[in-house]
Amino acid sequence: MTELRYQPQEKGFLALSPEEACPAEEARAVIIPFGLEATVCYGKGTAKGPEAIIGAAEQIDYFDEEYWCEPCSKFGIATLETPAILADLDAALDQIAQLNEAVLAADKFPLTLGGEHSLTPGAIRPFVKRWPNLAVLHFDAHADLRDSYLDSNNSHACAMRRVLDNPGVTVVSVGIRNFCAEEATFFEANHKRVNIFWAREKARWRIEDIVAPLRGRPIYISFDVDALDTSIMPATGTPEPGGLLYYETCGILRAACEAGTPVGADLVEFAPIAGQNAWDVTAARLAYKLLTYACSKGNALLDQ
Numbered sequence: 001m002t003e004l005r006y007q008p009q010e011k012g013f014l015a016l017s018p019e020e021a022c023p024a025e026e027a028r029a030v031i032i033p034f035g036l037e038a039t040v041c042y043g044k045g046t047a048k049g050p051e052a053i054i055g056a057a058e059q060i061d062y063f064d065e066e067y068w069c070e071p072c073s074k075f076g077i078a079t080l081e082t083p084a085i086l087a088d089l090d091a092a093l094d095q096i097a098q099l100n101e102a103v104l105a106a107d108k109f110p111l112t113l114g115g116e117h118s119l120t121p122g123a124i125r126p127f128v129k130r131w132p133n134l135a136v137l138h139f140d141a142h143a144d145l146r147d148s149y150l151d152s153n154n155s156h157a158c159a160m161r162r163v164l165d166n167p168g169v170t171v172v173s174v175g176i177r178n179f180c181a182e183e184a185t186f187f188e189a190n191h192k193r194v195n196i197f198w199a200r201e202k203a204r205w206r207i208e209d210i211v212a213p214l215r216g217r218p219i220y221i222s223f224d225v226d227a228l229d230t231s232i233m234p235a236t237g238t239p240e241p242g243g244l245l246y247y248e249t250c251g252i253l254r255a256a257c258e259a260g261t262p263v264g265a266d267l268v269e270f271a272p273i274a275g276q277n278a279w280d281v282t283a284a285r286l287a288y289k290l291l292t293y294a295c296s297k298g299n300a301l302l303d304q
Contacts, residue, residue, distance in 0.1 A: 002102040004030070005081040012079025014072055014288070015058040027076030029291045030108045032099050034123075035082070036115035038089045045271030046237060050113040052272035053287060054079065056280035064292055066254075072288075075295040089154050093122025100264065101126035109295055111287065114268035116237075117144060118154050120222045121162035124169075127264055131218035132168040134263075136160070137256050139174050139227035139249070141240035143196065145183040156269070159222070161186070164193060172213050174252060175199050175227040175244050199242045210252055211259040219256060221265035221290065225283060235279035236269050246282070254293045262294035 006012070009021035013031045021027075033050035062070040083099065086092045096112060096119050103110035104126050112123050117140075127134050138144075138160055145164075149157035160171050170193045177199035187194055195213055197205055226236040229243035256262075267290065270283045 001105065002098040004102050004106060007079045007081050009078065013054050013057045013077055013284075014060060014062065016072065016077070020062075020073065022076040024078035027078035028109055028295050029075060029077045030103045030106075030110050031077065031079040031287075032096070032103065032110055032112040033080065033082045034085065034096050034099070034112050034115045034119055036085055036092055036096070036119045038092065038116065038118060044237060046114060046116045046269055048272050049115060049268075049270035049283075050082065052280045053113050053267070053270060053284045056277065057284040057288065059281060060285055060288055067292065067296065071292040071296065075291075077291060089118065089152075093119065093154065096122045097125040100124075104130065104264070109262070109291070110264045111291060112266040112268075113287065114266060114270070117156040117159040117222070117224050117268045119268065120159045120266055121154070121165075123264070123266055124163060124166075124220055127218070127220050128166045128169060131263065133217060134166070134169050135214045135217040135219050135260060136163055136169060136171045137174070137214060137219055137221045138171050138224075139222070139244070140224040141175060141199070141226040141243055142178045142224070142238065143173060143176050143183045143187070145186050145194070146180065147182070147186075160194075163222075164190070169193075170213060171195070172210065173197065174210060177242050178238075178240050199244070202244070202248075207252055207255045211255045214256050214260040217260045218263045219260040220263060221253070221256070221294070223265065223267045223286070223290065224269045225267065225286075226269055228282075232282060233279060235271055235273045235276065235283075237271050238269075246286070249286070250289055250293075253290055257293040257296070265290055265294060
């Protein structure tokens with residue numbers, strides 16, 4: 001079993017002081033920094049994503065007006081030490097699988113901060129073993145349903161296709177607005193396992209329809225930051241216009257976490273832009289919101 005090595009709380013996500021933080025071993029949520037960057041094909045920089053997000057999180061106030069409390073004090077957040085990511089991609093996917101397995105074995109909620117989207121098929125392996133009927137809530141500008149891209153079956157453009165190699169898993173994709181003919185063919189043949197909510201139809205979305213396939217199921221959330229509109233998130237390798245805004249994203253996340261049982265997540269494809277700290281803070285605040293929604297499920301403290 002992989003050993004969990006924690007950063008000091010004051011150096012981790014939210015930079016919690018000893019007075020504010022619970023011991024890392026008692027935290028419900030665990031941040032896994034994993035800046036994998038192996039198959040990027042346009043803009044680069046995702047390897048620096050986790051460090052930038054954790055650094056920006058120091059500027060976030062802990063209080064959440066939706067829950068009228070400081071959620072991190074209710075469930076606890078700890079951050080793992082940044083691992084030395086293995087150079088071989090298959091080995092790196094084994095590595096992130098083992099880290100998630102160790103966090104799950106400790107009965108905690110893991111949030112992997114990437115890094116590129118190719119890490120997701122490795123990250124979900126221990127979840128699929130525990131929950132063969134896992135539902136993946138996938139926020140993205142791209143469907144990621146290619147079988148191969150640039151001679152790699154593990155490209156970031158193939159992330160959801162590899163996720164669907166697990167027979168019992170289904171995917172709900174939100175915000176898709178870049179799609180190729182190969183993906184269209186696969187989608188038509190697998191529409192019972194893949195639900196797509198197209199960005200161009202956003203004005204007609206009903207949150208109830210988005211979360212319906214997730215209801216009562218274990219949910220893994222995979223959030224590619226290019227799902228967000230470029231007006232609020234240009235810091236990503238393959239940006240696309242016409243995406244989600246912040247509060248509508250939060251509404252979907254909260255509804256999904258209330259409909260099913262969130263068991264793990266990743267936030268990927270953030271590529272910080274030097275001197276543009278607003279995007280770092282946006283990614284960090286989204287990560288905190290995601291943890292708050294996920295860890296509020298069944299947490300009576302947040303209902304008080």
